[in-house]
Amino acid sequence: MRHRPHRVFQQGELILKIAIGTDRGGWHNRFAEAVANRIPCRPGLEYGIVNLDRSDWVGSVADADLVIWKPPYMGHEFAGYVKEKIYFLERHLGKTVVPGFETVWHFESKAAQSYLLSLAGTPSPRTFVSFDYDESDGQAGREEYPVVLKSSAGAGSVNVRAIRNRDDLLGFLRRTFSLTLWDRTAASGAGRLSRLVSGFGRDWFSDFLRRRRRGEQPFGMAYWQEFIPxxxxxxxxxxxxxxxxxxxxxxxxxxxxxxxxxxxxxxxxxxxxxxxxxxxxxxxxxxxxxxxxxxxxxxxxxxxxxxxxxxxxxxxxxxxxxxxxxxxxxxxxxxxxxWPQELWVDWALIKAGRAAEGHAPGE
Ligand SMILES: Nc1ncnc2c1ncn2[C@@H]1O[C@H](COP(=O)(O)OP(=O)(O)O)[C@@H](O)[C@H]1O
Ligand SMILES: [Mg+2]
Missing domain, CATH: 3.30.470.20 (ATP-grasp fold, B domain)
Structure with a gap:
């Protein structure tokens, strides 16, 4: 890990170089405006706008102490790339980042959030998360219906639906865990051709083939919550x-x-x-x-x-x-x-000040 550069003070204030990452929705303009508005009463702030999507993104933040970036895209796949970059910025380049890794590591993963909320003992709807077919099948038999079935990623309710009865949930589980069920046909000792032929009689098989054609491993994931009426x-x-x-x-x-x-x-x-x-x-x-x-x-x-x-x-x-x-x-x-961007900037300045004093996030 790289060590934090030595910091200098001007009129009693930390000199802070801020890199503001661009995004599709224009959050960077509001961040820049918020920083500019704070400069008269907060000497020592310097900022520039950088494009963290470019190949030279590491060089573009080389001089910065603080990186503020609202990543430009939603979705599980891009979230993975964002998490990598933020981890790298913090752990390997020694930058203070808003949002930092603590904030983003569970983004687009309701599964990951459920681990944190459970650890904190936070009152939440009872939540079941499993990557195991047999356990999920057993739990489906014990549920009261409806339950609220969710994909781990998604926003705007697009991947959220009510499941009204056990048969519907069991059908969903067979489709999502189609790889497990396909693997089980191998246990019968039948050849690949007869496994394929028998597969055509199963309700999960077309899902299995479709996901395979897309190059996916059709592993299963079950996430549902009790319905709060x-x-x-x-x-x-x-x-x-x-x-x-x-x-x-x-x-x-x-x-x-x-x-x-x-x-x-x-x-x-x-x-x-x-x-x-x-x-x-x-x-x-x-x-x-x-x-x-x-x-x-x-x-x-x-x-x-x-x-x-x-x-x-x-x-x-x-x-x-x-x-x-x-x-x-x-x-x-x-x-x-x-605008929330103003509050992000105020918070980022507090966080950078704490980091300069040697506090880890959350301290
Ligand atoms: N356990 C639940 N019981 C009842 N309603 C729920 C439950 N979970 C979510 N909802 C409703 O569904 C909506 C979408 O769910 P949410 O988990 O917030 O998904 P999204 O990521 O799409 O916002 C919520 O805004 C809420 O109105
Ligand atoms: Mg929501």
Whole structure:
């Protein structure tokens, strides 16, 4: 690992060179504006915009102490490349990065998030995650229906659906675990041709062939949650570092249990402070730079169903203000529509200051 460069101070402030990575949605322009606005009262800040998609991305951040980057694409595959770059920036180049690896390693993986939420003892819908066919098959037999079946990646509810009965879930499991079931036909001792012929009689076989044709290993993954009834909206809390939080409600699509992606934002219903405090506490505990939490309710109790560092800046800007964590249990309201990029920059400066003092994220 490379060591942090020696830092100099100007008028008592750390000189901080900031590289701002470009993205498709223009977040970099708002980051740059936010940094520029802070320079008059925060001498020592310097910034430049860099394209981290280019082959020379490492050279482009060589002089930077702090990298702020809202990666440009969603999806599981690109998220993998982002995680690699952020790991490399932090661990091998010694940069402070927002969002850092703690924030991104579980992005586009509801499975990975479930490990963290479970570790923290966070109230969540009961969640089953397995890569084992027999275990999943057995669990399907014990469930009460409906359950909420999700792919590990995805946003806007596109990979989320209710499964109403056991047969439907078992059918899904056969299709997703088609490689396991194909492997089992080998155990019968039959030749490949007769295995293929017998395969055509199975409901999972066409899925197996399709995924094989695409060059995939059709391994299985099961993720589902108990269905939490009675929610006609979910509560979206956006927490930035261990310092800033804001929230709004998202109404379900008409006649549907799903809120995410409905576009029916509700800024009028008050946001419970304990929800923001819980999310800030999780950010602190896990060293998250920015996290959007989806919260459902059961008998008035909060349940976090998932989280993601990526979200719509316009939706957050629509809130009439944000809250600053002042002391345990206490939030101060700051009125005015605020772009999350401003809060990312304020948090990034706090994080870089702490890093210069030798604190690891979350300390
Ligand atoms: N366990 C659950 N019980 C009831 N409704 C749920 C549950 N999990 C998710 N939902 C609803 O489905 C929506 C989409 O689920 P979510 O896990 O947030 O997926 P996405 O990543 O697509 O946003 C949520 O906004 C919520 O309204
Ligand atoms: Mg969601």
């Amino acid at each position: 009675g929610n006609d909206a979910d509560l979206r809390i956006t927490a930035i570092g261990d310092r800033f939080a804001t929230g709004f409600w998202r109404r379900n699509r008409p006649g549907d249990f799903r809120a995410s992606g409905s576009g029916r934002l509700d800024y009028d219903t008050p946001v419970p402070h304990e929800a923001m405090l819980m999310c800030l506490d999780l950010n602190k505990r896990f060293g998250f730079d920015s996290m959007a939490y989806d919260i459902l309710f059961r008998d008035g109790d909060m349940l976090i169903s998932e989280m993601s560092y990526g979200y719509s800046d316009v939706a957050v800007h629509g809130v009439a203000g944000y809250w600053v964590f002042e002391s345990p249990g206490s939030l101060k309201f700051v009125p005015g529509h605020t």
